[in-house]
Amino acid sequence: MLEIKNLTKVFGEGEDSFVAVNKINLKVNQGEFVVLIGPSGCGKTTTLKMINHLVEPTSGDILINGTSTKEKNVVELRRAIGYVIQNIGLFPHLTIAANVEIVPKLNKMDKVKRRKKTFELLEMVGLDPDIYANRYPTELSGGQQQRIGVLRALAADQDLILMDEPFGALDPITRVQLQDEMKDLQKRLDKTIIFVTHDIDEAIKVADKIVLMKDGKIVQAASPKEMLKEPANEYVREFIGEERLVPEPDTTPVSEVMVLEPLIVNIDSTAKNVFKKMQKYSADIAVAVDDNKRFTGLVSANQIQIQQRKNTTLQQIIQGKPQSVRSNTTIRDAAETLANETRVLCVVDKKQRPVGLVSRTTLLRGIVDIWDESNAG
Ligand SMILES: Nc1ncnc2c1ncn2[C@@H]1O[C@H](COP(=O)(O)OP(=O)(O)OP(=O)(O)O)[C@@H](O)[C@H]1O
Ligand SMILES: [Mg+2]
Known part of the structure; x- marks a missing residue:
C-alpha cells in the first residue's frame, strides 16, 4: 500500500542544515496499523x-499503491490521506458534525448518508449525537475534541490515515478507552493507519508494526510481539523497558532435560553408607532429603570420599544454601543459576521433593537437542 524508500529530510542549508529524517525505508500493508515511536x-x-507533502522530502521517494507521491497533485493527495495533527485541528467555526463531515463533503458524499454516518460514529465513541452534533469545538473538553479529530479521519473514505499523537492530552482511562475504540473501528473499516506516539504501552497495544526511531533513523521495525521478544539492540531494550520484555523465547521447562531418578538419601545417613551406595549405583551426586522427603542438599562423591572414614553424617557435610529449582523453571533460568552459582542443581516439585538433577552438561545437551529440533521443524 505504502512504500517509503530512502526518505530523507534536511532542514536549512549549509552549516545550519539539520538532517531530521535520514534515509528511512518502510513498507506498510493495506489495513496495517503502524506506530512511529x-x-x-x-x-x-x-x-x-x-x-502527504506538508513537508517536501529532500530526497528519496514515497509510493502509494505503486505510484510516487511526487507524481500526484498535492491537493488530491492530501484529500486522499487522512491527517490528525498533533493538536487536533478542529475548525472552531464549524459544528462537530460539520467538522466530521469535511472530507466526505469535499468528496461529494450524499448529505443524508453523510449525516447518518456521522451520527453512527459519534455513538461509537460514546458521544450522544443529539447533544454533540451541533456543538462547537470550544464547547467540548480536550479529550472529546481529540475523539472528534480521530473520528473525522475515520469518517472520511480515505484508506490511509496519518495520526500525530492524537491521544496526547488524554487522561489514562479515556486514552485506553479511545485506543480500543479506534483499533476496533480501524479493523472494521479496514483503514491503513500510521500513528505517532510517545507512549510505548499505547504502541504495544494498538500496533501491528512498531517503528522505533532515533535521530532520524529507524532503529527497529517489527510487530510488538517480535520487538518484545527480540529487541534489536540495547537502545530498543531500554526504550521498551526491561519490565515489558518477554523473558527469553525459550519456554521449555527444565524438567524436559533433567536426569531422572537421582540417588536419594536421608540427611542423617552417614557419609560412609552414602559413599557405598554411590559406588554401587555409579552415582556422582547424591540428593539428601529430610524425613518428609524434602530436598535439603547435594553431595558429590568427591566431597564424601574425604569424609567417609570419620563417622560423620551428611548433615555435617552439606553446607551453604541448597541448590534447587522448581521443575517448571525454564531452561534459560536454570542455565543462569548454573552459570552463576553451582555445577549441579536439584529439580524439585512443588512440595520440594527431588524429581531430577541437572548439571551444566545435561543442560547444554538439552539446549542443543531443542535447537536441532526447532531447526528441523
Ligand atoms: N521546519 C523546520 N525547520 C527546521 N528544523 C525542523 C523543522 N521541523 C522540524 N525540525 C527539526 O527536525 C527534528 C525532527 O522534528 P519532528 O517534528 O519530526 O520531531 P518529532 O519526532 O515529531 O518530535 P516530537 O515527539 O517532539 O513531536 C527536530 O530536531 C526539529 O527541531
Ligand atoms: Mg512530533
Whole structure:
C-alpha cells in the first residue's frame, strides 16, 4: 500500500542544515496499523508530513499503491490521506458534525448518508449525537475534541490515515478507552493507519508494526510481539523497558532435560553408607532429603570420599544454601543459576521433593537437542 524508500529530510542549508529524517525505508500493508515511536525530535512528525507533502522530502521517494507521491497533485493527495495533527485541528467555526463531515463533503458524499454516518460514529465513541452534533469545538473538553479529530479521519473514505499523537492530552482511562475504540473501528473499516506516539504501552497495544526511531533513523521495525521478544539492540531494550520484555523465547521447562531418578538419601545417613551406595549405583551426586522427603542438599562423591572414614553424617557435610529449582523453571533460568552459582542443581516439585538433577552438561545437551529440533521443524 505504502512504500517509503530512502526518505530523507534536511532542514536549512549549509552549516545550519539539520538532517531530521535520514534515509528511512518502510513498507506498510493495506489495513496495517503502524506506530512511529521515539524520543522528541527524532523525526516522527517530519516523516508523517512528508507522506502527504506538508513537508517536501529532500530526497528519496514515497509510493502509494505503486505510484510516487511526487507524481500526484498535492491537493488530491492530501484529500486522499487522512491527517490528525498533533493538536487536533478542529475548525472552531464549524459544528462537530460539520467538522466530521469535511472530507466526505469535499468528496461529494450524499448529505443524508453523510449525516447518518456521522451520527453512527459519534455513538461509537460514546458521544450522544443529539447533544454533540451541533456543538462547537470550544464547547467540548480536550479529550472529546481529540475523539472528534480521530473520528473525522475515520469518517472520511480515505484508506490511509496519518495520526500525530492524537491521544496526547488524554487522561489514562479515556486514552485506553479511545485506543480500543479506534483499533476496533480501524479493523472494521479496514483503514491503513500510521500513528505517532510517545507512549510505548499505547504502541504495544494498538500496533501491528512498531517503528522505533532515533535521530532520524529507524532503529527497529517489527510487530510488538517480535520487538518484545527480540529487541534489536540495547537502545530498543531500554526504550521498551526491561519490565515489558518477554523473558527469553525459550519456554521449555527444565524438567524436559533433567536426569531422572537421582540417588536419594536421608540427611542423617552417614557419609560412609552414602559413599557405598554411590559406588554401587555409579552415582556422582547424591540428593539428601529430610524425613518428609524434602530436598535439603547435594553431595558429590568427591566431597564424601574425604569424609567417609570419620563417622560423620551428611548433615555435617552439606553446607551453604541448597541448590534447587522448581521443575517448571525454564531452561534459560536454570542455565543462569548454573552459570552463576553451582555445577549441579536439584529439580524439585512443588512440595520440594527431588524429581531430577541437572548439571551444566545435561543442560547444554538439552539446549542443543531443542535447537536441532526447532531447526528441523
Ligand atoms: N521546519 C523546520 N525547520 C527546521 N528544523 C525542523 C523543522 N521541523 C522540524 N525540525 C527539526 O527536525 C527534528 C525532527 O522534528 P519532528 O517534528 O519530526 O520531531 P518529532 O519526532 O515529531 O518530535 P516530537 O515527539 O517532539 O513531536 C527536530 O530536531 C526539529 O527541531
Ligand atoms: Mg512530533
